[in-house]
Amino acid sequence: MTLRLTNTAKTYPDGTKALLPSELTVEKGEIVSLLGPSGCGKTTLLRIIAGLETPDAGSKILFDDDDVTSLPVEKRKVGMVFQSYALFPNMSVRANIGYGLKMQKLPKPEIEKRVTEVLEICQLQPYAARAISALSGGQRQRVALARAIAPRPRMLLLDEPLSALDANLRESLRDELAVLLREFHITAIFVTHDQDEAMAIADRVAVMSHGHVVQSGTPEELYRNPNSEFVAGFVGNAMRLDGRSEGEKLHLDGGVLDLPADGTGQVVFVRAEDVQIDPDGPLSGKIETVTFLGTHYRLGISGIVSNVLTSTHVGLSAPKVGDSVKVSIKPDALMLLPEGTEAE
Structure with a gap:
């Protein structure tokens, strides 16, 4: 029916x-x-x-x-x-x-x-x-x-x-x-x-x-x-990356990210699984929290945006609280949405 x-x-x-x-x-x-x-x-x-x-x-x-x-x-x-x-x-x-x-x-x-x-x-x-x-x-x-x-x-x-x-x-x-x-x-x-x-x-x-x-x-x-x-x-607990967009670059407290398109007038979101610990990453932060969840670790990283950024980290070990880390986020993992589209 x-x-x-x-x-x-x-x-x-x-x-x-x-x-x-x-x-x-x-x-x-x-x-x-x-x-x-x-x-x-x-x-x-x-x-x-x-x-x-x-x-x-x-x-x-x-x-x-x-x-x-x-x-x-x-x-x-x-x-x-x-x-x-x-x-x-x-x-x-x-x-x-x-x-x-x-x-x-x-x-x-x-x-x-x-x-x-x-x-x-x-x-x-x-x-x-x-x-x-x-x-x-x-x-x-x-x-x-x-x-x-x-x-x-x-x-x-x-x-x-x-x-x-x-x-x-x-x-x-x-x-x-x-x-x-x-x-x-x-x-x-x-x-x-x-x-x-x-x-x-x-x-x-x-x-x-x-x-x-x-x-x-x-x-x-x-x-x-x-x-x-x-x-x-x-849906999926995406996090907002508050920063300054200039064309296809997003300037954050912890570094500069490449965007998949012009970010003017857009807000940028990312999910925890796309926030990757990477020694060659363009972003710099500090580990605030480490939570072991069996299949993965949930890391809280400060210094990249004004709030703590969450990362889903898969591996046999994880960084320690207080460690300085480099972080990468691929451009195609970033979601650009028009400003002012919170719940109406």
């Missing part, structure tokens, strides 16, 4: 504009993440798609060619997974998954067939007879997904699906969720404030700020070609 939102907005009675007029298209079978900080409007947008919030006059929501803007939630045929999962704790896994089908008054053989089908897809067969209270957080997540998908909804909506899990589980279940969503072959939209989660799971990410979508694209497009200072900083 294809989703199209046109001029979709939400203003609350007290005048609060939770969502500014927004456009969004989600293709059939596509997995799209609404990514942004708290209060940016992403959950409001998801609730409007679900039919849990009424949008402002002039908004338009199409499921394929069906205008569902005024359709109540129970008639939209969307599956929903919330942060809390909202499962029945003392009911078995099988009974939880079949509950929605029972409410639809489907024949018992059809219910059994569909429940068995999603138990297999979600690899829950060994737990079918267990009570929800006897399951781990990861297993509960799979039950919530199975229950949402069993009625064969037109679309699956997920609100921060991993936020209820502890940090140790999140990474493995993030990958598992990406696989499961693709096995369902269903259009899916999920809300998250976690950029790693969005990049790992989604085919396309819509970055939101202050009530509207500021950029939409594949994870690679957003990471490599952000259209604003806000997106550069929010």
Whole structure:
């Protein structure tokens, strides 16, 4: 199913504009993440798609060619997974998954067939007879997904699906969720404030700020070609290099960098993995912090810009705090963006 939102907005009675007029298209079978900080409007947008919030006059929501803007939630045929999962704790896994089908008054053989089908897809067969209270957080997540998908909804909506899990589980279940969503072959939209989660799971990410979508694209497009200072900083934690641009040169406190193009009127950003310790580098700084993270070291370097510059350093050893270092950054690793493109 294809989703199209046109001029979709939400203003609350007290005048609060939770969502500014927004456009969004989600293709059939596509997995799209609404990514942004708290209060940016992403959950409001998801609730409007679900039919849990009424949008402002002039908004338009199409499921394929069906205008569902005024359709109540129970008639939209969307599956929903919330942060809390909202499962029945003392009911078995099988009974939880079949509950929605029972409410639809489907024949018992059809219910059994569909429940068995999603138990297999979600690899829950060994737990079918267990009570929800006897399951781990990861297993509960799979039950919530199975229950949402069993009625064969037109679309699956997920609100921060991993936020209820502890940090140790999140990474493995993030990958598992990406696989499961693709096995369902269903259009899916999920809300998250976690950029790693969005990049790992989604085919396309819509970055939101202050009530509207500021950029939409594949994870690679957003990471490599952000259209604003806000997106550069929010997706991949790019750092701003404050300096003086003269043509294709950027003058910093710690030296001069070559730019990939004329930097006049532009601000320059770089990511930590592109800041390299290099004995022949044109920049000079001092190591302020060294953090060992297993696969790499995170170095904090002062003296190059007014703030501490972060470098991702791969190797068996790292410089020591207080060491003077030379640093290089390749011109094609620098991102030039128009000034004044912070979050609007």
